Amino acid sequence: MNKRRPNPKQVPDPNEPLWRSTLRVAMPLNLSYIPIGLACGILLHAAGFNTLLTGLVSILIFSGGAQFLIATMLTINSPLLSIVLMLFFLELRYALLSSSLSPYLKGQSNRFLFAFAISLNDENYAINYLKFATDKKWTGKEALMVEHYSLLFWAVSNIIGSLIGSALKIDLGVVNFALTALFLYMIVMQIKNRLTIVICLISGVLAALCMMLTKSTLGLVISTIIASLIGFFLETTLRKRLPDSHWLWKLRSPGSKKSTVESESDAD
């Protein structure tokens, strides 16, 4: 994560309490949850959810995508079963996300895994995955704290959104774009080499085709599985046959160059 304000100290303070250092990691995410959470609360209010239930849904489901979907489907009066089925396909991606985090959570108790699974979502996954991969000192405990911070900010923003929802009239399309922008940001953060860009393009085309064929968001799950498999096979083949291939060259963005000057754990 790139910090916007310049860090006066190059080395992170070793005496900094854990709650503060994890809060610092979680803060960019927390702040970006405020507008999205407000928007989601407003939408849920418009769909007929009362404030208490809005709080409950943001704690129990804790997924921007799922909550936006609930609100949208309620306003078009979809039956309960079809909403739950859509949610299932939308949430199925977490199986892939939590599998990819599991190497870092070996040896944790079932109680910990239970708590970790409840408050896992796309955005705190992205942060924790990055920290686990780049910071050797990052453990499950810190990761869970980041999840709880983001859950707190998300739930409170949702509740406030629900409360001010009655006073505001909003454009659905504009607010929904918050989610799209979030996904775009996460794509850009995931791009490591030229091959990733190719996979993006393949995945985009596949997603459109699969959704047209299945006429549901099940197409998203199918296209994700196919595109990631293609990426996996392409990369393994390239590494074996052409280890110097320019498709595997690392890409650097202006932001990440700047942040490498800062402490290594904060880089990119």
Next chain:
Amino acid sequence: MNAVNTWNSTQHFWLIILGFCVAFVPRFIPLMLFTKRAIPEWFNEWMKFVPVSLFTALVVKDVFIDSASYQIIFNHFSEMIAAVIVVIIAYRTRSMAISVIVGLIAVFLLSMFIA
């Protein structure tokens, strides 16, 4: 929004409980399984490509797919332009908050001029 949903709070409550079940199971089961036994190396290498594939698919769904008919549409011009702006901002700033807020402002302004 004009359409008002007719469900009562009890129905909303059951929707949340069922939603929680389908949201929780996919997050918990793999963690349960794969923290206890070793994941094969190829599985990890495959998982690396999952997030980027999924996020692209979701963006395509938001921008190019009609949510009612699931057909490809090319008339969300303000979203398309805003998406390009978001990518540039994200690439340059690497800040989630700035990217989302600029994206929202962009799509809001663009939708006033286009369509």
